[in-house]
Amino acid sequence: MGAVIPKWCRWSFVAAVLFSSTNLAAKDEPLTSVADLRYGVALYEYYQEEYMAALAELMVAKERGGINGHGDNPEIMEGGFAVGYGMERHASDIFLRLLEANRPQHVRDAAWFFLAKLRYIRNDFDGAKEALKNVRPFPSKKMRGDVFALKINLAIQQGKLKLAERYLEKRDPGVGWQPYMYYNLGAAWAREGNYTKAIYYFDEIGKSRFIDEEHVALFDQAMTAAGYAHLLLEEYPQAIEKFKKVRLNSDTSNRALLGYGWASDRLGNHNDALDAWTHLSNSNLLDASNQEAVVAVPFAYERLGAETLALRSFKEAEQKLLAEIDSLDKIIVDMQNDKLIDVLRIKRSHGLDWLRYAEENDLAPQLSYLVQLFSRDEFQSSVLELRDLLAIKEDMQLWKSKLNFYMAMVNSREFERAKRAEALAENDLFGEIGKLVKQRSELTRKIETTAAEKDYFALASGNEAELIERIKRVQRNIELLRETDPFIDEYDEAARRYYGILLWESSEKFSDRMWRVVKTLSSLDETIRDVRKKHKDVEAILAEAEDLEPYKVTIQQLQSKIDHALVQVDMVLEKNKASIRYQIVEILNIQRGRLTHYLAQSRLAMARILDRATRGEGRRDIEAYESTLTAPGDNPGDNGDGQPVAAEKKAPKKSIQTETETETETETPEVNP
Incomplete structure (x- = not known):
């Protein structure tokens, strides 16, 4: 599982290269000038966030003799773009070639860092550590924070949490990285079962004030994870305080509201728990927290002794779950067909925040099931690769149409020439x-x-x-x-x-x-x-x-190359779509299994209640509590005079088993936005 990193980090490597190269150029010439026009065009495309155009400019320039006057910067830039587009082997070849020659130290630092990053992406943590050893202790300021953050993440991935803590205490990785390092350490300690340490690092995030949406979303995620850590430590009041800090409109609000309900339930505040769960259960069942809440509401009624209301709610839950399972089955069938691109509605863009992908791209409502899948490193890389492949195919088709136009132009010129010769002969x-x-x-x-x-x-x-x-x-x-x-x-x-x-x-x-x-x-x-x-x-x-035949031969060769490349792109596209389709169907099947589990719990609970009713048990409890409780969908925490309804006896500690109690990693996920 990858560590949380800022969403701007994908292209920060290229930015570091550009920064270092402009610093070197400043010694000899103004920052506004370049020695080679093609390098200037590549820089322009980069700053316009047209990364594919910038990479294409560099590769075309290399094919036509290379860029002069800028040293190794074009190659490092190309390697950085290759990293950004997931072309790991190509990037690795570039950096190894740079390291084989006698290069300046700043070039070697950049190359070793990129190699370390590539090995980290491939989960070769030992290799990444060895590569980082070749970077100076104090590289250029622009990439210093990235290098230090990578060291901390490496220590976390290798299970050396104490070492990661020492790194963080020794040096501040910078405002852009620090909250993510705190979160990654908190999540790592939670996976180790040390919830106290996890809470400490989650609280460190809470000490800062954030304005930008990315950091505020990280704060919400940290508070939600801290709340569940308190739950697992049976520190229910503290858990409630953490859950209350999460914004209602955040991506983790449903999870926080579910945890708030469980913490309230453990404290005996069943009406507060019922309020939270009822709110979730009245929403759609696309979110796992809402699904759990659908079963938790009748469970709360049952704990309060209102078995008639519990039975009714379990029946409603059964209908909702069956409808959702049927909907999921249809989606799974659609995913087996070639509707993946249409369903995902992937558009060519400069960057995507997959946490908000469903909202921004108007996905089919059922695909919001995939929000957690979007946060996974592997899936995110696959979808980004799919988007980039579609962009490459679009560019190649455009180039193919241009070549067809050029060929038609040459043929037209040849025809006109022949026509003139014929006219000359006839006249x-x-x-x-x-x-x-x-x-x-x-x-x-x-x-x-x-x-x-x-x-x-x-x-x-x-x-x-x-x-x-x-x-x-x-x-x-x-x-x-x-x-x-x-x-x-x-x-x-x-x-x-x-x-x-x-x-x-x-x-x-x-x-x-x-x-x-x-x-x-x-x-x-x-x-x-x-x-x-x-x-x-x-x-x-x-x-x-001029003889037009060489032009025709060149155009035909380029057409052949593009046709061959299009075949390769189509093959990779199909492979990529199959991988994404497999991951999506796998997640949907997991969601279906969860819904089936909740459905089985609901039916088992109904059988249990009906069995007790058949034996005449619990009649007085039902009559006593039905006179004070409202129907589902109203305010179950208010008895009419503004005072919350209290249970006559303390609810038992044991409750239905939830994912909260069984999967620590679910509460403190490490995702790559």
């Missing part, structure tokens, strides 16, 4: 350029001929060119008709006059038209140059474009 730019050159030559010849011959009509166009052609045709016809038509001279004069007008107009426009033709020639030259340049550029693109 026959060489032929187009030849046509343009021929057209230019003809235009140049025309310009030269026109300018040399002063052919004003050569540049005419449109209606003007048509009129010129018509007048020329008329002149030809006049020559053919001159010998036969006596009036031909008149027509000839008119034709010559009209021809002269057209010639004059064309001569007036000749210079402008010649300028325009020359300009057209210049435009044609420019077009030819552009076409030739375009053709040259296309040829260069096709000839000099």
